[in-house]
Amino acid sequence: QVQLVESGGGLVQAGGSLRLSCAASGRRFYAMAWFRQAPRKEREFVAASGWSSSSIYYADSVKGRFTISRDNAKHTVYLQMNSLNPEDTAVYYCAADPDAQTGVRLTTPGAYDYWGQGTQVTVSS
Numbered sequence: 001q002v003q004l005v006e007s008g009g010g011l012v013q014a015g016g017s018l019r020l021s022c023a024a025s026g027r028r029f030y031a032m033a034w035f036r037q038a039p040r041k042e043r044e045f046v047a048a049s050g051w052s053s054s055s056i057y058y059a060d061s062v063k064g065r066f067t068i069s070r071d072n073a074k075h076t077v078y079l080q081m082n083s084l085n086p087e088d089t090a091v092y093y094c095a096a097d098p099d100a101q102t103g104v105r106l107t108t109p110g111a112y113d114y115w116g117q118g119t120q121v122t123v124s125s
């Protein structure tokens with residue numbers, strides 16, 4: 001049974017940091033990513049990683065502040081979030097796909113067959 005389990009969300013003050021984790025089980029995933037959805041907004045791309053660090057993508061809104069990384073031995077992807085601001089408040093979702101996709105497609109929700117349940121991140125001003 002395939003499962004993606006996120007953790008690490010919470011409440012933080014503006015300027016603070018959080019680290020999200022997503023542990024995958026059930027199969028090996030080539031592409032892993034983070035998306036987020038704020039209230040009354042559509043789900044948006046945050047960051048994605050292919051199997052190696054050479055295929056990493058970020059949304060413009062998080063470049064320089066967020067870092068995606070993965071531990072393939074542990075089937076886990078991380079999102080280190082620094083310099084958080086209230087606009088980062090959202091439910092953050094982990095996404096994964098077993099296919100060897102590359103390029104800009106990794107930034108689209110349609111590239112991923114598997115999703116976690118989401119973890120809430122709230123940034124207070």
